[in-house]
Amino acid sequence: EAGVTQFPSHSVIEKGQTVTLRCDPISGHDNLYWYRRVMGKEIKFLLHFVKESKQDESGMPNNRFLAERTGGTYSTLKVQPAELEDSGVYFCASSRAGTTDTQYFGPGTRLTVL
Amino acid sequence: QKEVEQNSGPLSVPEGAIASLNCTYSDRGSQSFFWYRQYSGKSPELIMFIYSNGDKEDGRFTAQLNKASQYVSLLIRDSQPSDSATYLCAAGGNSGYSTLTFGKGTMLLVSP
Numbered sequence: 260e261a262g263v264t265q266f267p268s269h270s271v272i273e274k275g276q277t278v279t280l281r282c283d284p285i286s287g288h289d290n291l292y293w294y295r296r297v298m299g300k301e302i303k304f305l306l307h308f309v310k311e312s313k314q315d316e317s318g319m320p321n322n323r324f325l326a327e328r329t330g331g332t333y334s335t336l337k338v339q340p341a342e343l344e345d346s347g348v349y350f351c352a353s354s355r356a357g358t359t360d361t362q363y364f365g366p367g368t369r370l371t372v373l
Numbered sequence: 374q375k376e377v378e379q380n381s382g383p384l385s386v387p388e389g390a391i392a393s394l395n396c397t398y399s400d401r402g403s404q405s406f407f408w409y410r411q412y413s414g415k416s417p418e419l420i421m422f423i424y425s426n427g428d429k430e431d432g433r434f435t436a437q438l439n440k441a442s443q444y445v446s447l448l449i450r451d452s453q454p455s456d457s458a459t460y461l462c463a464a465g466g467n468s469g470y471s472t473l474t475f476g477k478g479t480m481l482l483v484s485p
Contacts, residue, residue: 263416292472301377302417302461302475315472350416362473364409364416 261285263365265351271371277339280368284333284353290314291334292354292362293326297347305349308334309356341372375400377464379476388485392449396462396476399443405465406438407473408447410458417461421447452483 264283272278284291293305305324306316310331319326323342328334338345348369352362376399386392398406405424409417423429423436423445435448445464449456459478465471 294473294475301477302463302473304472304474307472318472360471361407361419361422363419366416 263351263353263363265349265365265368267368268366269369269371271373272341273373274343275340277337278341278370280336280338280349280370282334282336282351282353282365284351285363287355288353288363289331289356290354290360290362291328292352293334293336294350294352294364295347296350296367297344302350305336338370341370343372346370346372375403375464375474377462377474377476379460379462379479381477381479383480383482385482385484386452388452388454388483390452390483392452392456392481392483394447394449394460394462394479394481396445396479397443398445398462398464398474400464400466400474401440401443403464403466403474405471406436406445407463407465408434408436408445409461409463410456411461411478412458420460449481452481454483454485457481457483 304318354360463473
């Protein structure tokens with residue numbers, strides 16, 4: 260069974276540019292989560308999809324971040340325009356349907372905004 | 374504000390010793406607790422989860438949960454150099470779908 264995959268693995272952009280991160284969850288996993296780790300801080304929740312619906316987006320920092328999960332398969336997270344403080348590692352995780360089922364993490368996308 | 378606190382370490386133990394990793398959590402509503410291991414530059418990998426008070430053993434790993442004290446621990450017996458990594462403690466919610474609240478992680482160094 261393939262794990263959670265994320266693309267790209269690294270992205271370096273300039274302030275004001277746009278970046279789109281992609282996550283492919285484990286096949287059959289209805290739940291998809293985005294998390295972010297800023298240097299020196301803990302991993303923090305951004306948002307949660309159940310299939311194609313946003314279940315919880317309370318962790319999204321501001322309206323420069325837009326997440327989508329069309330068709331309930333892969334998800335994208337767009338940052339537009341990027342700011343310096345957006346730098347960090349963005350993790351995607353997925354789990355099967357259910358409440359406290361185990362979340363499996365992808366390798367992350369390291370975003371650097373210059 | 375939900376918080377999970379961990380000692381950042383590093384925790385240094387010799388090969389073969391028992392490593393004890395601890396965390397505390399602030400939200401009494403948390404019902405599920407997870408230990409992830411993360412090697413540098415890699416994704417967090419689930420080691421164990423625990424939902425009930427007491428101990429849960431899986432091979433060399435034992436997770437302990439004390440909800441009254443809001444305390445979770447992970448014991449690693451017969452530590453190996455390959456166990457050297459950052460260990461992340463995470464707490465999950467008690468209703469609906471569970472997002473995770475993570476601690477900053479404890480770095481474990483196992484010396485040969």
